[in-house]
Amino acid sequence: MVKAVNIDESPNTLGTPPKQPSSETVSIINPDDEVEFVVDTGSDNLVLNAVSEKAIGGTELMKKWLFREMDKREPGLTDKFQWISTRVRGLEPDKQRILWIHDLANDGEVQHLKDKENWKKFERIVFVSHWQQNQFRTYLGFPFEKGVVIQNAIHPIPEHTKPKVDGKINVCYFSTPHRGLELLLNAWEFMRKELKEGLNAELNIYSSFKLYDRGHLDEQFRHIYKRAQDMDAVNYHGTVSNDEIREMLKTQHIMAYPSIYEETSCITLIEACSAGCLCVVPNLGALPETGA
Structure with missing residues (x-):
């Protein structure tokens, strides 16, 4: 038997931020016993900040x-x-x-x-x-x-010449992992192993929740980061500063963003377009409007 009590179900009101649940100690018990599992959030009072001062999204x-x-x-x-x-x-x-x-x-x-x-x-x-x-x-x-x-904007990335070294194609992904990173890795693996295409391409991934100063959220994506690190022709860089991203884009030919998240706008797409990258994105949310 599972039972939850004292859950704070107060409606979301103006200026009322969500609260962070407290952690409780969990003990291993006899699985044959009838168990009453009680979740008490009545004492939770840690208010989450709206946006971290360290975030660079x-x-x-x-x-x-x-x-x-x-x-x-x-x-x-x-x-x-x-x-x-x-x-x-x-x-x-x-x-x-x-x-x-x-x-x-x-x-x-x-x-x-x-x-x-x-x-x-x-x-x-x-x-x-x-x-x-x-x-x-x-x-x-x-x-x-x-x-x-009022649509988003950036300082344009200066004109530059893309690298032409042995015909290598540089592809990048620089967004949080939950917006399509696993899908991209699946497609990358299929392209190279099954289709035998893109063998001259290299994928550079800049992704983690440290972008929002929410590093604790990375735990659920560790297997994706590990997979990226172990794949051929894939470089996993984690999160870097926006200045580093803008410099990185000057060396990239393609921005691959198979987003499964409805973007209301997309600085990633704007920056990649400004850098002269071929942008591969879906027709989802405001991405078509952003890239128009």
Whole structure:
């Protein structure tokens, strides 16, 4: 018998972040016994940060870039507003608030937008793609006229000449693992072993949850990282800085991103296009709009 009690089922409310479950000691018992398994989360009170200051994902890069550019134009301008990147952690009463949404409409952190009363708490709600805005209209009933679309952007990668060494083709993947890395490894193995194609290609993988300063999430993907390390013509690099990624892209010919995740935008795709890479991506989420 399995029983769970005292589970915190309070609805997601504006400015209420998720809580991290506490860990309990587990003991091995006689499997023939009837067991009552109790999960008590009533005392959990560790609040998760909205975004880690150490994170270097697309959302974080965009915010840092925007703030730098705004301060160049008018020092102190960013301090006149409360800038919220998707996840609300309290509202400042003396500032106009801009909610800059990067996540999907089904994300728990944005469900407060189902309530019309919460719309008026923000001076403007900004989406990063038209596809994303349509999703919020469809699933949350959020009206078009209450939001605005400002698509993501980057500093262009300088013009360069791709390497031509013995006909080798450099292919890269630089996103988190849950967005399609295992699928890519399957395709890579099939291409080389079964089709006997791409034997002159080398795959460079830059992937881990350290990108978001969430290294503990890597545990469930260890087998994928190990597989990548053991495969022929595959180099696994983990997570590196965005400056290193931009330099790496100058040496790459193809960006392979068989994403199984609905992107609301995609800095990875924007950077790869800017670097002159041939981008292999699916028709999913906002990827077609981003790469148009």
